[in-house]
Amino acid sequence: MSTADVIVIGGGIAGVSAAARIADHARVVVLETEAQPGYHATGRSAAIFIRNYGNATLRALNAASAPFLEDPGEMAEGSLLSPRGEMLIAQDDELDALEEYAAGATGLERLTAAQAVELVPILRPEKIAAAAIERDAQDIDVDRLLQAFARRLKALGGEIVTGAEVQEILYESTAWRVETQAGTWTAPVLINAAGAWADKVAALAGVPPLGLQPMRRSAALLPAPEGYEIAHWPLFASASERWYAKPDAGKLLVSPADEDPVEPHDAWADDMVLAEGLYRYEQAVTVPVTRMEHSWAGLRTFAPDRTPVVGFDPMAEGFFWLAGQGGYGVQTAPAMADLAAALCLRQTPDLPPETVAALAPVRFRTL
Incomplete structure (x- = not known):
């Protein structure tokens, strides 16, 4: 002992x-x-x-974590953060969700549909009723x-x-x-x-x-859309969390942003949930999903x-x-x-x- x-x-x-x-x-x-x-x-x-x-x-x-992530001092060499940005796009039925997110937010910049498409060229402008970007969102190592x-x-x-x-x-x-x-x-x-x-x-x-309730969150890794340089795209997401996408080591990570209550376990992606989420993502972009290179899931555990x-x-x-x-x-x-x-x-x-x-x-x- x-x-x-x-x-x-x-x-x-x-x-x-x-x-x-x-x-x-x-x-x-x-x-x-x-x-x-x-x-x-x-x-x-x-x-x-x-x-x-x-x-x-x-x-x-x-806010309290940011200084350490930006400069961990002697614990790590250099910042643990790197530029990314997070852009939220809203269809007509998601405008309230976007406004709720913006309430009390700092550093959030409103965008037109054209500006959103300029940042992520595969987005469908006709599907964007409003958009906003937090340019200071960053990748964490x-x-x-x-x-x-x-x-x-x-x-x-x-x-x-x-x-x-x-x-x-x-x-x-x-x-x-x-x-x-x-x-x-x-x-x-x-x-x-x-x-x-x-x-x-x-x-x-x-x-x-x-x-405490574990919730499954699934994700898939897709090939980068052909003909596009995606490295500097922001994370882009549905304002009501129907899906999100993020460049990841030359690929595109797409998640259905699911929150399905489950028992604690070594999680894996549910094929149907993943397919439904990828369909929602496809409706917002001009490039179809033709293949998936890898999929996985994790558990996010919430208090009541x-x-x-x-x-x-x-x-x-x-x-x-x-x-x-x-x-x-x-x-x-x-x-x-x-x-x-x-x-x-x-x-x-x-x-x-x-x-x-x-x-x-x-x-x-x-x-």
């Missing part, structure tokens, strides 16, 4: 980044079921940083981000244990005991960063679940109010939630890691009190 100050269950970007921040002041071990960190949602991210993505709490996290935090964690004496599927969790006296296939660890603080499995981990620990959950559970001593990141986990990881570290180390968070309160799990508890 090994001891630590903090056990983190889950080796995605949330768990690894939080562990790296906590390791400055405490002994931390990360327990990951898979053979490598970042296997599930982190490794299947759309890898885009959009400042205006999400509700007010998420936008506050986006997700692997470099994850590895930067992993290196930091290990340099500070922390540990990432893979192949460590959790089998039993017990609270004994003043510490949590976690038994896994790779060994047993004890610590007074247990961070539940298990992504789609976070409610199941809580149940295993005897902690009431929060109602679609806001992440970060904080100690008032019903279980030392049990800390870092879950429900939805589709925002990678781009908000730096800010949520700092918050998790501050709360676990009993320090004052840098985030505004109203943001901290909006993330706290107590909002789901009737005490």
